[in-house]
Amino acid sequence: MNPFIFREYDIRGVVEQDFTDDVVIDLGKGFGTWLVRHGAKRMIISGDVRKTTPHLKKMFTLGARSAGIDVIDIGIVPTPLNYYSQFIIPSDAAVQITGSHNPPEFNGFKLSYDRQAFFGQQIQDIKDLILKNDFEYGEGAFTEDDTIKETYFNEVLSKIHVKRPLKVVADSGNAAGGLVAPELFSSMKNVELTELFSEIDPTFPNHHPDPTVEKNMLDLIKLMKTGNYDIGVAFDGDADR
Structure with a gap:
């Protein structure tokens, strides 16, 4: 196991090199064990649109359940909906x-506990449990819940009221933002939406979904200059920025 996958704020690496099935199962066991020893019972899991995400999700789930954690799979969603789900679905972690925003060959795991980020020494604790093969054992349940997107939409639309006409361009970069942003903006009264790259494509054929790099913003900038738009929005790969 590559120790450098354990970063300050997440667990991240090149899938074919760093995330074999055994490693990912152990990651699930490690997090599941940490949760059990802190009195937790239920965990939410979800993922972005990358090709490798469904399999990684399956392996991590197997590991967490083997430590005795019940797992609730909420599907493929942007990262903010994962965070939001922790306030809606009874759970202890996610x-x-x-x-x-990393290249397509990368993937990773963002962990939460008690509705807060799981980071720093906590992530190192997971590594230590794995290296020591120090796991709890149990039989956690598995359920699926596909209601979080609708719940999120209803709450946002009940709280945000656009009072004047607004012309918006949204660039989802063929990534997870396309699962939510176009439909949400289009549902808002007084918002006229123009979409860029809303279709999901994990190869990211138009540009890499990282709006912090100027070249990835060129399509949005060009379009903004052609019309009387009020605002342009670009999302990264998991739409948390």
Whole structure:
């Protein structure tokens, strides 16, 4: 196991090199064990649109359940919906499988506990449990819940009221933002939406979904200059920025 996958704020690496099935199962066991020893019982899991996400989600789930944690799979969603789900679905922790703004060959795991980020020494604790093969054993249950997107939409639309006409361009970069942003903006009264790259494509054919790099913003900038738009929005790979 590559020790450098354990970063300050997530667990991240190149899938074919760093995340074999055994490693990912052990990651699930490690997090599951940590949760059990802190009195936790239920965990939410979800992921972004990368090709490798479904399999990583399956392996991590197997590991967590083998430690005795009940797992609730909420599907493929942007990272903010994973965070939001922790306030809606009774649970103690959550995992979002995402490569964020990294290249397509990367993927990773963002962990939460008690509705807060799981980071720093906590992530190192997971590594230590794995290296010591120090796991709890149990038979956690598995359920699926596909209601979080609708719940999120209803709450956002009940709280945000656009009072004047607004022309918006949204660039989802063929990534997870396309699962939510176009439909949400289009549902808002007084918002006229123009979409860029909303279709999900984990190869990211138009540009890499990282709006912090100027070249990835060129399509949005060009379009903004052609019309009388009020605002342009670009999302990264898991739409948490």
